[in-house]
Amino acid sequence: MVGFVNISTCFFIFLLVLAVGVEGRAFFVFGDSLVDNGNNNYLVTTARADAPPYGIDYPTHRPTGRFSNGLNIPDIISEEMGWEPTLPYLNPQLRGPKLLVGANFASAGVGVLNDTGIQFVNIIRIYQQLNYFEEYQQRLRALIGIDEARKVVNESLVLITLGGNDFVNNYYLVPYSARSRQYSLQDYVPFVISEYKKVLMRLYTLGVLRVIVTGTGPLGCVPAELALHSRNGECAEELMEAAELYNPQLKDMLKDLNDEIGRKVFIAANTNQMHMDFISEPQRFGFITSKIACCGQGPYNGIGLCTPFSNLCPNRDLYVFWDPFHPSEKANRIIVQQILNGDNKYMHPMNLRTMLAMDPKA
Numbered sequence: 001m002v003g004f005v006n007i008s009t010c011f012f013i014f015l016l017v018l019a020v021g022v023e024g025r026a027f028f029v030f031g032d033s034l035v036d037n038g039n040n041n042y043l044v045t046t047a048r049a050d051a052p053p054y055g056i057d058y059p060t061h062r063p064t065g066r067f068s069n070g071l072n073i074p075d076i077i078s079e080e081m082g083w084e085p086t087l088p089y090l091n092p093q094l095r096g097p098k099l100l101v102g103a104n105f106a107s108a109g110v111g112v113l114n115d116t117g118i119q120f121v122n123i124i125r126i127y128q129q130l131n132y133f134e135e136y137q138q139r140l141r142a143l144i145g146i147d148e149a150r151k152v153v154n155e156s157l158v159l160i161t162l163g164g165n166d167f168v169n170n171y172y173l174v175p176y177s178a179r180s181r182q183y184s185l186q187d188y189v190p191f192v193i194s195e196y197k198k199v200l201m202r203l204y205t206l207g208v209l210r211v212i213v214t215g216t217g218p219l220g221c222v223p224a225e226l227a228l229h230s231r232n233g234e235c236a237e238e239l240m241e242a243a244e245l246y247n248p249q250l251k252d253m254l255k256d257l258n259d260e261i262g263r264k265v266f267i268a269a270n271t272n273q274m275h276m277d278f279i280s281e282p283q284r285f286g287f288i289t290s291k292i293a294c295c296g297q298g299p300y301n302g303i304g305l306c307t308p309f310s311n312l313c314p315n316r317d318l319y320v321f322w323d324p325f326h327p328s329e330k331a332n333r334i335i336v337q338q339i340l341n342g343d344n345k346y347m348h349p350m351n352l353r354t355m356l357a358m359d360p361k362a
Helices: 002-023 073-081 096-101 126-144 146-154 165-171 178-182 185-205 223-229 237-261 271-280 329-341 352-357
Strands: 027-031 102-104 157-161 211-214 266-269
Touching (some): 027 073, 073 157, 073 329, 096 126, 126 146, 126 185, 157 352, 165 178, 165 237, 178 185, 185 211, 185 237, 271 329
Parallel strands (some): 157 211, 211 266
């Protein structure tokens, strides 16, 4: 009887490993609200997207915890690659064969720094996300064994999106914030970059070999900042300066990190340029505006949160921004196309399709 159980268990593990080999790579997501697909629904926090009209264009037409009218960037990457979408790590359904798909550890409100997003109280800060990834790997090893679990992680794809909140929800959150009194902007940016390097090194030591790292968008051009700072629709100067300092330094840090490691593990996605394309020529992409959020209130629909009582546009595909901070699904789809296929202006040193064509052991 014991022997029968062992044979059955081995056969089950074989089928699981075969399934993940057929269906594609595991996909892991870390970061903030741009990529959170519902972890914050399981937390007592104000950083939530669990009420209408969030999710109005999601297949279920119900809110999911995504800060979007529909799908977000990780969803669309999974869709484009033909992979099953990842579940939030805190979702109780993430067990058994679902672990082989990967997991989303992202949490709205977090930044590179631990003091970013403190006003949201209970969020999964980035080092806790990495701790959960370690916990995930223990669960995976228990399911399919040490060697196969290591292979799943080594051959996986990782997406990490951090940095924007370290400015909008930390340095510039209030006048004379603690960080702005401690650092000039010119010193704060290298500090954030140096802390981010530690995060990425920890991620690498956990066994991942293919990581897409997105920069910040043009922070001063989001409707929330236009509502606070703009008179004639011009982007907020200080936040634009922050993005202009941060993104090139992030790209340089990733190159240095790859040089130190001796392989191209980290890929820079120039999401700042992707967004600037929309902002400078929205009509070229089928949008009517890049300044006004679809859902919100006040100038540019940029004040407060998107709620059932907010103004709501009838056609989300005509708007770059869904709410005061986050892109619409249509904008996310265009961004993913650049991540997949973009040239060196958008993806450095290669795009996602090139990355995935490479042997992860090479």
